[in-house]
Amino acid sequence: MSFGPCWDMLVYMTEATDNPIHGARAKARCDALGVPPYSDQKDGLFRPYLGPAHHATLGCIAQWMDEAGMSVEIDAVGNIVGHYAGIPADAPVLLLGSHVDSVRDGGRYDGMLGVMLGIETVAFFHAQGRRFPFAIEVIGFGDEEGSRFSTYMMGSRSAAGLEQEIDDTIRDSEGITLHRALADWGLSVQRFGTARRQNVLAYLEAHIEQAPHLERAARPLGLVRGIASQYRYRVTFTGLADHAGTAMGERRDALAAAAEAIVSIEAVGAAGPDDLVTTVGVLQVENGAPNVVPGQVVMTMDIRAVTPGAREAAAGEIRSMLDALSRKRQVTVQVERIQDLQGALCDETLNRMLGEAIVETTGEEPPLLLSQAGHDAMVMARCAPMSMLFIRCAGGISHNPAESVTVSDVEAAFDTLTRVIEKFGEDR
Template sequence: MTRHAEVALAAAAAMEPGGARAVARCDLLSRWPFSDTRDHLFRPFLGPGHEATCEITTSWMQEAGMTVSLDPAGNILGRYEGLTPGAPALLVGSHVDSVKDAGSYDGMLGVMLGVELVDAFHRAGRRLPFALEVIGFGDEEGSRFPSYMLGSRSVAGVLPPDALAVSDRGGVSLVNALSDWGVDPDRFADAYRAPGEVAAYLEAHIEQAPSLEEAGLPLGVVSSIAAQARYYFTVEGMAAHAGTAMHKRRDALTASAAIVLAIEEIAARGPVDLVATVGWLSTGENSATNIVSGAVTFSLDLRAALRETRDRAASEIFAAAAAICAERRVGHAVEERHQLAGAVCDQMLNEALSGAVRDVAGYEPPLIVSQAGHDAMNIAAIAPVSMLFIRCAGGISHNPAESVLDDDVELALAAMIRFADELAQNPRFRSP
């Protein structure tokens, strides 16, 4: 263990168990060496911050009574056996990676709450009819490689065949990065969990929207996760001198701008759950202030509660882009990078989770459609899933301003413990 991790571990050891400790641990993990950078949080897949985070999380999991390993896809996994060794597991967790200049709680809070959940049963000397497993998915954000949710897609067995055939912006291939990290890329897909190994999946997450805050409520239950698609648009014009007459230009940047505005207009027509984001645009290395842009690439992230709504909007956007490019005499191409069908959370699990929130918080939690993507949407391919949303100040996420209240997180942990107890009484979750 590094000296930095030893110091952090010693500081964490003095904290009282519970939701506040989960928050404090997230705060600790938002700083170097658990981040690749010293001035803000950036913890990409397979970086030094990821390695340090897995190292200290291993210690916390072991203290909570778990046996710990890295699965073949680089996900950290802790297991607390049930009454019957080898029983199916209630899998609890989220992701440990982050976007650049991130907040402390997106993803990581769900992992730390999973550790606290197991710790509570371990300190009470209790075993359940099922095992408890806590997972920290290594890649959810895709902030290093042009990938998305590699960790949970590997566990769910829904990786596309060419998922590992990518490189980061520095030219490092994912295959080489895995090998350098001690993960065999040829065994990456072996992280798959067959149906029956996972009895259910629970993910706690900050809401990433302000609805709970606006309602004055600490917790909500997710009804479904929006269907998503990501595309890259390439617009090809003709690079030219800035003195070129306006009517002679084939400007890739102005054409791209028109497409971006068309995307905004189409998404704004609704329904309200339809959202479209152009989060990245590049004019290339040869761009300059005195050159008419010859080529532009930009991203499109498209989401809706229903796949049909998303796909209908995509068709309208593609048609608008084609018309704009024809009018402006530029070429274009669209590449689909990712497509996720979304997921509907399990009704029985959601009823149990809502009941747990009622018991500990004293109100009926709202059911919320998550516009943000989560690892739960992939795990739904192998097990029933449920998600607990935790109030986040202003709904701000993917931002250093992320903020949660200790009291809200304490309630979340209490609800998770109650939820596990409820499942332990359900014959559906008792081992033969």
């Protein structure tokens, strides 16, 4: 596939080449990519997987990777990969990455900042003509957010070599199948296997914090201890739709059952370890009317935890509670698991190096954070040791145009990444 020139970006590149303040350039590039044609939304940012904005964005990223001394490829799933060779040429790979897709009305830094910081890190070493006994690859995953199809983390799952079930039922809101969207880019599911990254020593991801802990602690950077495992369910309560005049003792009210369940689900989350969270985010009353006892209610349930086993224990407890509720209220409760995302703990050796690099950069021990949000890093942990660096984000707000980072924090992240790569080189 070919990409046109990236005219809008030339001004950033020229200015920044004369004055290579890497954090500032990384942030400026995220800002430049926050508007059309790098967004499929006129006002604000929406960069769905395999859309026109994604295509335009990869054109710019390819150019920047090339200028930073990397060879560039778009893999079979639409991830962009820049390769900065090590010595020897077939040396194993240190992978730096994050995602380039965004939700609708998204922010400019979620995902993209990690990719831009990876490019800056390579540009820094390339300018000095430095090579390491390992290659550095920068990867921009195409589908992390699941903002176009009902898929999620397809980019990193392919890069990690995980099997994925993809059929023609997977369509976007306009009815375009995933197969069709891939074919429009010259890509196909049959070739996903070739997207598996080979010979990966470690995966490092820099990402904005999607919580306000760093801001509250007045620290620019945090070290991630682990990423929560997630279960997501669809829960259907089926009672009996009946006239609102039905006596209280004769009802099989699906909504009242759901209401009792929601409060109990919340209580299970509150009683568990600090990192256990339980959420009912969607509640739908089928054929609801003011004069009808609700006959059927469908809701979602999300359970997350970092502590190994905590998610499974909470799911079991909730299941028992729902069974008891079903008997008590004479309402059928059907529970379908629609997502099972395995969490990951960051690698201790990598975290020690990253922690030292943060201390050298900021002069302070970094806060150790847990990520309740999912990241590509949790998938990449299945194929290599993984670690994550969190960057302070105003108010901890993300997936929102209000997402905001400071140049000095991004610069600190850049310094930390270059230091950790040097440490990684010393360890070889």
